[in-house]
Amino acid sequence: MKDTIVLYPSPGRSHLVSIVELAKLILTHHPSFSVTIIITDAPFETGSTASYIASVSAETPSFTFHHLPTIPIPNTSSSILDIKTLSFEFHTLINHHFHDALLSISQSSNLKALIMDFFCNYSFEVSTSLGIPTYYFITGGLTGLAAFLYLPTLHNNFTKSFKELDEILYIPGIPPIPAKNMPVPMLDRSLKIYKYFLETAIQMTKSTGIIVNAIETLEQKALKAIQNGECTPDHPAPPIYCVGPLVPTDVSESGGANISKHECLTWLDSQPSRSVVFLTFGSIGRFSAKQLKEIAIGLENSGVRFLWVVRAPPTDESEKTTAAAAVEPSLDLLLPDGFMERTKERGFVVKGWAPQVEVLNHDSVGGFVTTCGWNSMFESLRAGVPIGRMGR
Missing domain, CATH: 3.40.50.2000 (Glycogen Phosphorylase B;)
Structure with a gap:
């Protein structure tokens, strides 16, 4: 055997x-x-x-x-x-x-x-x-x-x-x-x-x-x-x-040749080198609805190019969130009125999940805002992308 x-x-x-x-x-x-x-x-x-x-x-x-x-x-x-x-x-x-x-x-x-x-x-x-x-x-x-x-x-x-x-x-x-x-x-x-x-x-x-x-x-x-x-x-x-650092050596996370390229990577292809700030907060990281609106206001006022992964806010015992709603949050309800339209030339919002290793290794990404999870730290260091921390 x-x-x-x-x-x-x-x-x-x-x-x-x-x-x-x-x-x-x-x-x-x-x-x-x-x-x-x-x-x-x-x-x-x-x-x-x-x-x-x-x-x-x-x-x-x-x-x-x-x-x-x-x-x-x-x-x-x-x-x-x-x-x-x-x-x-x-x-x-x-x-x-x-x-x-x-x-x-x-x-x-x-x-x-x-x-x-x-x-x-x-x-x-x-x-x-x-x-x-x-x-x-x-x-x-x-x-x-x-x-x-x-x-x-x-x-x-x-x-x-x-x-x-x-x-x-x-x-x-x-x-x-x-x-x-x-x-x-x-x-x-x-x-x-x-x-x-x-x-x-x-x-x-x-x-x-x-x-x-x-x-x-x-x-x-x-x-x-x-x-x-x-x-x-x-x-x-x-x-x-x-045994560290354990970081994927193959940056393709999209699931193989039969899976289409993630749309955020296509958007990154059209952006200048090192011009985009990538914001994502882990597989279970969530901000409140109020905090999401504040982040959106900050991104809009900053004038920077950004790729932002948005997950549904956490719930309390009186309000359960279904799995589908957690992955596919309603951006119109969560983000300020008109935010998507006003920032469409320099921003891209992803619902739920993005291929992090591929994004960090993309030439257009020049900064990474994260909760500094251990995997994210190693992946960002290997990709040579500066890190900024945001707590929940």
């Missing part, structure tokens, strides 16, 4: 792209292996991945995409915290299908290891119960990983939530940080997302290893602190493997 590595990304395009690039890296070192990537339907709207998967399948025949059955998902709002919470809970709901998939794969191949996304934490017990060596894959950097692994220690050292503390936190390997500046999911210990982060931090120390999309030479202090066990004083530190 053929040696096989199974990779399990959390739902959504950005984490899937990183997992695929990791799989490609594995095959460069172990070309005799086969790779199976387990795919789940996202429990929230992140844009379709079908064309991307089709393109990867055609390009790399040694990849197999194993789709788990669709399951009913409880209603939730589209706030970032609720989406992150659901990302964890989703895997407990689909674990029985995940268990069946691992059994099926192991019967037809020699399953050497499972590499799973951070958000798949509650599938760890499934894979280890089957005796499969299990690695965590971190799509971010070592500095964030150091803080995350140190969370159980901080939790035991304080009784209040970080958002209530006027304290400076001293975390091994990283500069001191005000408690209130910790990542949002860690700020309030009464929330479920905090509990999920805490449990994941504890469980990761039991894994076979942690694979990080990071560059070792850029974060040496954080790496040394983790490896020396300073971030996990109550448990031995698992082996850390730095």
Whole structure:
């Protein structure tokens, strides 16, 4: 039987792209292996991945995409915290299908290891119960990983939530940080997302290893602190493997030769070199309706050329957004009256999603406004495009 590595990304395009690039890296070192990537339907709207998967399948025949059955998902709002919470809970709901998939794969191949996304934490017990060596894959950097692994220690050292503390936190390997500046999911210990982060931090120390999309030479202090066990004083530190930067080397994201070129790329072809500012805010990033109007006013008043990816605003419990509405927001309702007409000579607005790597590598793009997600940072650095940050 053929040696096989199974990779399990959390739902959504950005984490899937990183997992695929990791799989490609594995095959460069172990070309005799086969790779199976387990795919789940996202429990929230992140844009379709079908064309991307089709393109990867055609390009790399040694990849197999194993789709788990669709399951009913409880209603939730589209706030970032609720989406992150659901990302964890989703895997407990689909674990029985995940268990069946691992059994099926192991019967037809020699399953050497499972590499799973951070958000798949509650599938760890499934894979280890089957005796499969299990690695965590971190799509971010070592500095964030150091803080995350140190969370159980901080939790035991304080009784209040970080958002209530006027304290400076001293975390091994990283500069001191005000408690209130910790990542949002860690700020309030009464929330479920905090509990999920805490449990994941504890469980990761039991894994076979942690694979990080990071560059070792850029974060040496954080790496040394983790490896020396300073971030996990109550448990031995698992082996850390730095494999970054994982950035698509083929900039074509449109889905292969049979898929037409994205319309925004055609528009960019007609713009002067380095003249366009590209604005996009991640696969789940959303601004309120009021904020979208303010961004539009700023773009119009700036006089710059722009390519802007607009997603529907987040909802609250009283107003659910369908997947279709999230991908195809009504620009006439969201943007100021007449904005599209007044800026049509120098601006282009895309609903939902644009091929980011292709856009960043286009000669017409001279700047990138983003929330500075880890993938976006690497992609922009490789393309040589200056970055400006906008928070949500």
